[in-house]
Structure formats: structure tokens, C-alpha cells
Amino acid sequence: MRALQWRGPNRLAVGEVPDPAIKTRADVVVRVRLSATCGSDLQLLGGDSPYVGKGDVLGHEFVGEVVELGADVQRHHVGDRVVVAPVIACGRCWFCSQYEYSLCDNGGCFGWSHAGSHAEYVRVPFADVGAFTVPDEVADERALFASDAASTGWMGADMGGVNPGDVVAVWGAGAVGQLAARAAQLLGADRVLVIDRYDNRLRQVEKHIGAETINYERTDVVATLLDRSGGRGPDVCLEAVGRPGTVGEAVTACRKGGSVFVLGLFAGLVDRFPLGAISVKGLTVRSARMHGQRYIPMLLQRMAKGELTTEHLATHVMPLEEAPEGYRLFRTREDGCVRAVFRPGS
Amino acid sequence: MTRMSRIALVAAVVAAAGIMTARRPGRRRADTRSWHSMTVYRTLDDVSANLPDQLCRLEVQLTPAPGGRGAEIRARGDRPDAEVRRILRLSRSLLEVGEVRR
Numbered sequence: 088m089r090a091l092q093w094r095g096p097n098r099l100a101v102g103e104v105p106d107p108a109i110k111t112r113a114d115v116v117v118r119v120r121l122s123a124t125c126g127s128d129l130q131l132l133g134g135d136s137p138y139v140g141k142g143d144v145l146g147h148e149f150v151g152e153v154v155e156l157g158a159d160v161q162r163h164h165v166g167d168r169v170v171v172a173p174v175i176a177c178g179r180c181w182f183c184s185q186y187e188y189s190l191c192d193n194g195g196c197f198g199w200s201h202a203g204s205h206a207e208y209v210r211v212p213f214a215d216v217g218a219f220t221v222p223d224e225v226a227d228e229r230a231l232f233a234s235d236a237a238s239t240g241w242m243g244a245d246m247g248g249v250n251p252g253d254v255v256a257v258w259g260a261g262a263v264g265q266l267a268a269r270a271a272q273l274l275g276a277d278r279v280l281v282i283d284r285y286d287n288r289l290r291q292v293e294k295h296i297g298a299e300t301i302n303y304e305r306t307d308v309v310a311t312l313l314d315r316s317g318g319r320g321p322d323v324c325l326e327a328v329g330r331p332g333t334v335g336e337a338v339t340a341c342r343k344g345g346s347v348f349v350l351g352l353f354a355g356l357v358d359r360f361p362l363g364a365i366s367v368k369g370l371t372v373r374s375a376r377m378h379g380q381r382y383i384p385m386l387l388q389r390m391a392k393g394e395l396t397t398e399h400l401a402t403h404v405m406p407l408e409e410a411p412e413g414y415r416l417f418r419t420r421e422d423g424c425v426r427a428v429f430r431p432g433s
Numbered sequence: 434m435t436r437m438s439r440i441a442l443v444a445a446v447v448a449a450a451g452i453m454t455a456r457r458p459g460r461r462r463a464d465t466r467s468w469h470s471m472t473v474y475r476t477l478d479d480v481s482a483n484l485p486d487q488l489c490r491l492e493v494q495l496t497p498a499p500g501g502r503g504a505e506i507r508a509r510g511d512r513p514d515a516e517v518r519r520i521l522r523l524s525r526s527l528l529e530v531g532e533v534r535r
């Protein structure tokens with residue numbers, strides 16, 4: 088089959104790889120219908136991840152159709168349209184019993200430890216735990232984002248503790264930040280502000296999410312956030328960037344006793360952090376990799392009801408053969424690219 | 434599981450380890466081999482009844498984990514630390530999910 092492979096630092100190519108097959112009784116094989124780029128791929132393109140080697144297939148945010156079933160699979164049938172959580176979880180270890188799926192002792196992640204979804208087919212381990220049937224009324228372009236961006240964003244708002252009446256600030260207007268902002272609204276936030284420097288992304292936030300925006304190149308972010316929250320600071324700060332500086336800014340802006348949730352994924356050590364402010368202001372600072380299995384069924388229901396729309400994020404839908412160019416657009420943000428989405432077999 | 438059955442089990446495995454060291458006398462430095470622990474989300478009975486083969490070749494202790502977290506497996510043997518940890522991880526996957534295929 089055809090698949091997008093990592094061929095070395097910043098070298099991507101579409102090539103021929105063996106078709107996946109059922110390996111354990113809990114697997115399914117999915118024919119990929121759509122598979123999206125994600126901000127977290129950008130780090131590993133450079134070759135920083137010990138999990139990704141030459142020839143490995145990238146991609147972890149996808150929707151597809153079940154074509155083969157392992158003997159123990161209960162919840163799926165051949166032909167089902169499914170969204171799959173990027174984080175693979177067994178459903179049987181202690182962490183899974185606490186619904187902390189991304190901490191699973193027997194798990195992994197597509198496009199890192201396991202072959203990814205930028206391919207015609209992908210093997211999905213523990214399919215009863217990680218794959219979810221998409222309601223008929225939800226189109227692929229919407230369902231796709233339940234997989235990662237929407238569940239990650241929702242997790243930030245949920246675990247960050249957004250309550251009705253809160254002022255919520257979100258750093259980053261990528262797909263994750265936008266959907267974190269939408270989640271905060273749906274959880275009852277009174278005011279949601281999204282920070283970025285790309286006007287096209289901020290316009291999407293205003294038009295499709297209905298949140299306020301701050302361009303950090305033109306504005307003092309902390310001063311603006313304080314001003315727009317009556318001098319208190321945002322109750323909840325959601326970091327959806329993953330670059331040095333933003334978590335510190337969130338800690339500085341956050342109100343006393345408030346909460347900062349870090350969705351961005353960082354590699355290595357990050358210095359110059361206002362650690363003292365966490366104690367003095369009594370903040371709660373948390374982070375996690377996404378626990379998609381917790382949220383995907385609920386998100387698909389909200390998508391079916393029209394509460395959560397995500398189509399605007401798929402700015403560049405293209406055949407899988409053009410995936411290297413899709414990653415170039417996504418990385419450079421050229422042409423207003425928010426997510427490049429690949430359609431295998433077209 | 435009671436303390437007595439725990440001790441019995443340890444004795445059994447220690448005996449197995451003894452046979453192995455007898456075959457390779459040069460490697461006999463029991464006191465310096467370090468223990469490695471891993472918690473498995475299965476009952477102690479389940480773990481002791483289904484101890485994976487590779488673990489049986491190590492010296493093993495089993496105790497219940499506190500707070501309903503399953504069972505703690507402690508192991509050591511005449512192998513590099515990384516190898517003992519690898520066997521423990523593999524055993525946990527076998528005990529928790531039955532099959533191990535990446």
C-alpha cells in the first residue's frame with residue numbers, strides 16, 4: 088500500500104509499504120478515509136523522537152472504515168465508519184481503569200510507536216477501546232477532528248476545570264487551541280480569549296468559534312488579559328502552543344487560585360520559568376497527553392447535534408501522494424494552512 | 434493471598450534460581466544483583482497462577498499492591514538490569530492483555 092514515510096530529518100516521501108494485517112485478537116484493520124497533520128508531528132519531523140525511525144509511517148488523527156476484524160472484537164463490524172483515538176490504550180491496566188488512557192502500560196501512539204494513519208490502511212490495536220463508530224449524520228471532515236484536536240482541546244477545558252462564568256484564555260489558534268476554546272464555551276465559560284499571531288487563524292476563531300482574539304505581535308498579552316478580566320486574570324489558562332515562553336505567560340496572567348493546563352508538548356528542558364508565581368498565586372498547573380477515549384463518543388454526539396463544527400480547520404484537503412507538500416504548507420503556515428488533510432486512495 | 438503462600442512461592446522460585454546458578458557457578462553473586470519491581474493490575478492469585486515462563490527463570494517475589502492496584506512483582510537474576518526490566522514489562526503485558534504484539 089501507499090504511505091507517507093519519514094525518511095530522515097525533515098525528509099518525507101510517499102512510498103510502498105506492506106499492507107497491515109491483524110496481529111492480535113483485539114485488532115481491527117481500518118481503511119483510512121481522511122488523515123490530518125497535527126502540531127505534534129512538527130517536532131518529530133526533525134528527528135528528535137527515539138520512536139520514529141527511517142521508513143516509519145506518520146499520522147495519528149484519522150477517520151476510516153473497518154475492513155478486517157480480530158477474533159475478540161465485539162464493538163465493530165466490517166464496513167463501520169470509525170474515528171480512532173491517536174493514543175493506543177489496552178483498557179485493562181490500572182491506568183486505563185482510571186480512564187487515564189494516555190498513561191496506559193500496554194499502549195502507544197499511532198505515527199510514533201505504531202505505524203501511522205497517513206496510509207491506505209492502518210492496524211488498530213485494542214479496537215474495542217480506541218475506535219468509535221461515527222453517527223451517519225456526521226461527515227468525515229467533521230468526525231476526523233474528534234480523533235485528536237477536539238478531544239485534546241476538550242480535555243484541556245475539562246481537566247483545566249472550566250466552570251460556568253469563567254474567563255478562559257487559550258494560547259494558540261491551531262486546531263487544538265480553537266477547539267479548546269469551543270470546549271470552554273460549551274462548558275459555560277463567560278468569556279473566551281484566544282491568542283496567536285496569524286490573522287487568518289484569529290479570524291477563524293472569531294467567525295467559527297465566536298471567541299475574542301489577541302494578536303500577540305501587536306499587543307501585550309498579559310496586560311490585555313488582565314484588562315479583559317477586570318484585573319483578576321483569566322480563571323483558566325489553556326496552553327495549546329508547545330513553545331518556550333507560553334506556559335510562563337499563562338502563569339503570569341492567571342488569576343490567584345486559578346488553573347493552567349498545558350496541552351502543548353515540549354521536548355527537553357525549558358528554562359526561565361516563573362516557578363515562584365505558582366506558589367504565591369496558589370495556582371494549579373497540570374498537563375497530559377490526550378485521553379481521547381474519554382471524550383470521543385460525547386464529541387461525536389455534539390458533532391451530530393451541530394454544537395461542534397470543525398470543517399473549517401481542514402483548509403487543505405489533498406491526495407495522500409501530495410502529503411510532503413501538505414506538511415510543507417502546514418509547517419510554514421503558507422496559504423492559510425491550519426490542517427493539511429490527506430485522502431488516501433484518491 | 435496470605436503471607437504463608439507468598440513465602441512458599443518465593444521459596445519455590447528461589448529453588449529454581451538455585452538450579453540455574455548451580456549450572457553456572459562463576460556467576461554466583463546473589464547479594465549484588467539488584468531487585469526490580471513492577472505492578473501488574475491483576476490479582477495476586479491470577480499472577481501466581483499464570484506466571485510467564487521468562488519470569489520463572491528469575492528469582493521472584495509477589496505481594497499484593499496497596500489500594501487495589503493489583504500485584505507487585507519483584508525480580509532479580511543473573512542478567513543485566515535492562516534485561517530484567519524488559520522481562521518484567523513483557524510479563525506485565527502478557528498478564529494484563531494476554532498477547533504482546535507491537
Ligand SMILES: NC(=O)c1ccc[n+]([C@@H]2O[C@H](COP(=O)([O-])OP(=O)(O)OC[C@H]3O[C@@H](n4cnc5c(N)ncnc54)[C@H](O)[C@@H]3O)[C@@H](O)[C@H]2O)c1
Pocket residue numbers: 125126127128235236239258259260261262263264282283284285288303327328329330332333349350351352375376377378425
Ligand atoms: N496533549 C496532547 O495530547 C496533544 C495532542 C495534540 C496536540 N498537542 C500539542 O498542542 C499544541 C498545538 O497543536 P496544534 O495542532 O493546534 O498546533 P499548530 O502548530 O497548528 O498551532 C500552534 C499555534 O500556536 C501559535 N503560537 C506560537 N507561539 C505562540 C505564542 N507565543 N502565543 C500564542 N500562540 C502562539 C502558532 O502561531 C500556531 O497557530 C502542539 O504543541 C501540539 O504538540 C498536544
Ligand SMILES: [Zn+2]
Pocket residue numbers: 125126127128147148173235236
Ligand atoms: Zn495530534
Ligand SMILES: [Zn+2]
Pocket residue numbers: 176177178179180181182183190191192193194
Ligand atoms: Zn491500559
